[in-house]
Amino acid sequence: MSPRSHLKPVAGTAAACLLIAGSGLLAGCSTATAEGAAGGGPQTVAPPTATDSQAQPPVQTTEADWKPVADTLGRTGTLMKGTVYRVPLPRKDLKVTTQGVAIKPGLALGGYAVFAKYQRETILMGDLVVTEDELPKVTDALQAAGIEQTALHKHLLQQSPAVWWTHIHAMGAPVTLAKGLKSALAATAIPPASPPPATQPPINLDTASIDKALGRKGTADGGIYKFSIARKETITDGTHVLPSALGITTGINFQPLGGNKAAINGDFVMTAPEVQKVIRALRKGGIDIVELHNHTLNDQPRLFYMHFWATGDGVTLARALRPALDATALAPAS
Known part of the structure; x- marks a missing residue:
C-alpha cells in the first residue's frame, strides 16, 4: 500500500477531500457525499450533525x-x-x-x-x-x-x-x-491467532463475593475474571449509532495473584460530569489512577475513559470499585 497521498475533489461535496492513494479510503472531508470512491470505496465522513x-x-x-x-x-x-x-x-x-x-x-x-x-x-x-x-x-x-x-x-x-x-x-x-x-x-510482532483453550484455567478468587460486591456477574476468560458493562444511553458519532460492543464499555479485570488476592486493571467510561466523582471514589478505595483520556474524536455524548490499577484482596477491591460504578450511568445488570 503506497504511503503517498494526493488531494482530489469528490463529487457532491462542498470541499475537497484527501484520497489516500491505493487505499480506497477518504480522509479530511468536511461534508458528506452521496457518492462513494470509485470501485465501491467508502463515503466521506461528515461532522456530527444528526x-x-x-x-x-x-x-x-x-x-x-x-x-x-x-x-x-x-x-x-x-x-x-x-x-x-x-x-x-x-x-x-x-x-x-x-x-x-x-x-x-x-x-x-x-x-x-x-x-x-x-x-x-x-x-x-x-x-x-x-x-x-x-x-x-x-x-x-x-x-x-x-x-x-x-x-x-x-x-x-x-x-x-x-x-x-x-x-x-x-x-x-x-x-x-x-x-x-x-x-x-505487519509492523508489529502481534502473534497469529490461536484457538482458545478447551477448558478455562481456574480462577483462584472468591468470584461469588466479587459478583455480589459489584452487583453483576463476571466471566472467566483465560485466567482473568472480567466485567464489561455498557452505558445506559445511546452513543452516536452524530450519524451512526455506536453499539457498546465497539469498545464503549466500562471494563474491570481481576488477575488472581494467589491467596484470594488480585491485580485489577481496566477503564471506566464516563461523561464529563462523572469524571471527578469516579476519581474521588477510586482514590477513596485506594485505587490508583493511570490515565484519563478519550477513545474517539466525535462521540455524542462526549465520553472519557479512566484506567486504574491496584492489588489486594479481590473482594475488598471489588467493594472499593462499586462506588465508582455507581457514580456512572451504566446499563442495568442483566
Missing part, C-alpha cells in the same frame, strides 16, 4: 458476511449480537511486568479490532497494543492506509518493557479496511 434519533444503527450481519475480512486479516473474529465483528489481537508474545506483577494478556494486553456495517459503509474501530519500538512504524502504516489514530496512551503505571495503546477509526469498504489494518499489524 440527532440521536436520526443516527443510523448498524445493520444485522452473519458470520459469512465477515469471511472476506477474516480471510484478508488471516484471523477469525466473533460476531456479537449480529452487528459487531470483533477480532482479538492479544499480545501473548510480550512479557510485561508492572510493580512486580507479571501481566497476563487478558488483564491489560488484549488488543482488538471491531467492524460494524451500516447502510452505506463499514466502521472499523479498535485498540492496538504496541511496543515503543513498534509505535512509529504502526503510526506510519495506519496513516498510509487512511486509518485515524484517535487516542494514544497507557493502561499501566510502571511497566517493562514500555508498551502503548493506540485507538483506531476508519470508515470504508470492509476488505479495504481489513487490508489497511493488516498493514499496521
